[in-house]
Amino acid sequence: xxxxxxxTPADRTDDVVRLIETTVGTAHLVVLPGAARDPAGxxxxxDVAREAGDELIGALRAFDLDxxxxxxxxxxxxxxxxxxxxxxxxAPGEGADxxxxxxxxxxxxxxSTLSVxxxxxxxxxxxxxxxxxVLDNAILIVGAMAVGPEFGPLAGICTALIRRxxxxxxRSLTALLVGFAVAMLVTVGFSYLMDGxxxxxxxxxxxxxxxxxFIYRPDAFSFVVAVLAGIAGILSLTxxxxxxxxxxxxxxxxxxxxxxxxxxxxxxxxxxxxGSTEQLLLNLLGIVLAGxxxxxxxxxxxxxxxxxT
Numbered sequence: 001x002x003x004x005x006x007x008t009p010a011d012r013t014d015d016v017v018r019l020i021e022t023t024v025g026t027a028h029l030v031v032l033p034g035a036a037r038d039p040a041g042x043x044x045x046x047d048v049a050r051e052a053g054d055e056l057i058g059a060l061r062a063f064d065l066d067x068x069x070x071x072x073x074x075x076x077x078x079x080x081x082x083x084x085x086x087x088x089x090x091a092p093g094e095g096a097d098x099x100x101x102x103x104x105x106x107x108x109x110x111x112s113t114l115s116v117x118x119x120x121x122x123x124x125x126x127x128x129x130x131x132x133x134v135l136d137n138a139i140l141i142v143g144a145m146a147v148g149p150e151f152g153p154l155a156g157i158c159t160a161l162i163r164r165x166x167x168x169x170x171r172s173l174t175a176l177l178v179g180f181a182v183a184m185l186v187t188v189g190f191s192y193l194m195d196g197x198x199x200x201x202x203x204x205x206x207x208x209x210x211x212x213x214f215i216y217r218p219d220a221f222s223f224v225v226a227v228l229a230g231i232a233g234i235l236s237l238t239x240x241x242x243x244x245x246x247x248x249x250x251x252x253x254x255x256x257x258x259x260x261x262x263x264x265x266x267x268x269x270x271x272x273x274x275g276s277t278e279q280l281l282l283n284l285l286g287i288v289l290a291g292x293x294x295x296x297x298x299x300x301x302x303x304x305x306x307x308x309t
Contacts, residue, residue: 001087007041206269222286
């Protein structure tokens, strides 16, 4: 269940209350006339089944409440109520499958912001991966994958394409490109430093490296895994199962490919650098295509489900 707290202008309260009362899947309606001070108005609260939440939020935005008042949405971890149980049964579909488009847009907006923290995480992940490729250490590669925050901007691009939000698309693309550019540039400097102290050598990079040579040898499986990871990542975001994102991050060879390209460039190993760049681009393309297709499928599914209901 979701909890909605609304601030409504006094002349819109009756319309809002009528909308909530006629929306399938709502419960626990509370109206507090004149309780709001900034902005001034009435406070309306209710609970709504997650599968009915997107439709209700869209209708509330049609009343311009996001501009003249306020719409706040919270997840309810525990609700002991027979009326809430009945509301969930009346709402179409399953809550775990429901997509809150406004919530998805807001989440990807935050995750795709080019911030100091984002740059720090992607840079640290790339440097950890650089150590992994030189040492041929699969554990370090997996650790770097888990640390990398690049799925946020990728999900932002997918969401922006579906929601037709050019500003979100530009923000996400900027975070992705600038993040990888900064991370790779810093990793080049890091590689020179490690070479200077004798911890990185060209011999290590040119070795067969059976545990990590897949990073600069892209093939059809690289794209297949990226597609599967893109689907899983979007599903984890839309179903609020964020724990699955760690598995998604470990599945795709983005940060390790960027790291291998940076180290290879340091030692003028341009063949490896180009192969790693191909691996990186192939993974990014697969995730974006699969993520966008998943969102389209979810949008069509819920549209038909509501029409049938």
